[in-house]
Amino acid sequence: MAADHSHSSVSHDAHGDAAAHEHTHPDWGTYKWVALILTLITALEVWIYYLPSFTATRLFVPTLLALSAIKFAIVVMFYMHLKYDAKLFRALFIGPLLIASFIIVGLLFLFNHIKIQF
Amino acid sequence: MATAAIESHDPHAGAHPATSTGLNNTKIAIWAFIGSECFFFASLISTYLIYKGRSLVGPFPHEAWTDPSTHQVFKAILNIPITSVSTFVLLMSSLAMVLAHSAVVRGDRKSSKIWLASTALLGATFLGFQAYEFTSFVHEGLTIHTNLFGSSFFILTGFHGAHVTAGVIWLLTLLFIDIKRGLTPDEAINVDVCALYWHFVDVVWIAIFTLVYLIK
Numbered sequence: 001m002a003a004d005h006s007h008s009s010v011s012h013d014a015h016g017d018a019a020a021h022e023h024t025h026p027d028w029g030t031y032k033w034v035a036l037i038l039t040l041i042t043a044l045e046v047w048i049y050y051l052p053s054f055t056a057t058r059l060f061v062p063t064l065l066a067l068s069a070i071k072f073a074i075v076v077m078f079y080m081h082l083k084y085d086a087k088l089f090r091a092l093f094i095g096p097l098l099i100a101s102f103i104i105v106g107l108l109f110l111f112n113h114i115k116i117q118f
Numbered sequence: 119m120a121t122a123a124i125e126s127h128d129p130h131a132g133a134h135p136a137t138s139t140g141l142n143n144t145k146i147a148i149w150a151f152i153g154s155e156c157f158f159f160a161s162l163i164s165t166y167l168i169y170k171g172r173s174l175v176g177p178f179p180h181e182a183w184t185d186p187s188t189h190q191v192f193k194a195i196l197n198i199p200i201t202s203v204s205t206f207v208l209l210m211s212s213l214a215m216v217l218a219h220s221a222v223v224r225g226d227r228k229s230s231k232i233w234l235a236s237t238a239l240l241g242a243t244f245l246g247f248q249a250y251e252f253t254s255f256v257h258e259g260l261t262i263h264t265n266l267f268g269s270s271f272f273i274l275t276g277f278h279g280a281h282v283t284a285g286v287i288w289l290l291t292l293l294f295i296d297i298k299r300g301l302t303p304d305e306a307i308n309v310d311v312c313a314l315y316w317h318f319v320d321v322v323w324i325a326i327f328t329l330v331y332l333i334k
Contacts (some may be wrong), residue, residue, distance in 0.1 A: 076321060
């Protein structure tokens with residue numbers, strides 16, 4: 001019983017900590033601003049795609065990747081609440097995401113899609 | 119004692135039994151699942167990128183191609199305006215999803231039904247755009263057997279579409295429950311878990327839209 005009680009209090013503390021992390025979620029206004037920003041970034045991406053003078057430059061691909069990464073991060077932080085949620089959820093998502101990203105880049109190196117010039 | 123339910127103060131989590139982490143196990147499970155899905159889509163995206171530009175015959179995604187034997191001209195196959203609209207539709211479905219979740223948390227049954235139905239409808243619209251795109255590609259001569267681009271493109275976007283389909287079914291199930299007996303704030307975790315899956319499908323599309331459609 002004592003052990004049970006001890007376990008329960010640990011759980012309560014942990015829960016309190018976790019709940020504190022989960023308390024502050026965005027309101028409707030934030031969600032609508034996020035939607036507007038996502039729409040504007042998408043419009044910017046498509047506009048860039050139709051700019052021949054820009055698509056011919058070296059900045060084209062990095063710019064699109066950066067804009068995509070910003071959209072990705074905004075959805076994950078605000079719509080998926082990862083900015084406000086417990087650290088365990090962040091670890092469960094960002095850990096595999098980083099490994100998956102390294103795998104993609106590694107494979108592109110292996111198949112000579114990305115080259116390092118010395 | 120240990121199994122006694124803890125009254126949660128978090129309106130998004132609802133009441134859940136005591137856990138060693140203090141977090142809802144269902145939510146931990148969906149995040150672990152989403153983490154595993156990162157690897158799944160990474161394998162499909164890397165396959166697409168590795169095969170990119172290595173097709174021996176057309177049609178090609180961004181440039182026209184003339185068949186040397188028949189002299190038939192195939193135009194660039196990707197339709198960016200249509201896909202941009204479908205991308206916008208999917209982004210708006212994410213907004214509808216967070217509003218549905220917010221409504222369930224507040225116990226606003228009318229709004230929750232409207233937003234759940236809107237999310238499902240926008241998801242179905244995205245699938246309609248994808249069906250149109252796939253059909254037009256086949257009519258223009260690109261199938262899963264045509265070339266490396268066709269194989270990797272249909273596999274990647276097809277699996278994403280399958281995920282959207284599963285999400286729409288999940289949303290319709292929640293909508294059915296909401297209509298039948300109403301989703302209470304204590305059940306908001308069920309909508310939260312569905313929302314996390316839906317937003318993940320959205321972020322995967324954000325990556326696909328850039329890597330497949332926009333980067334030439």
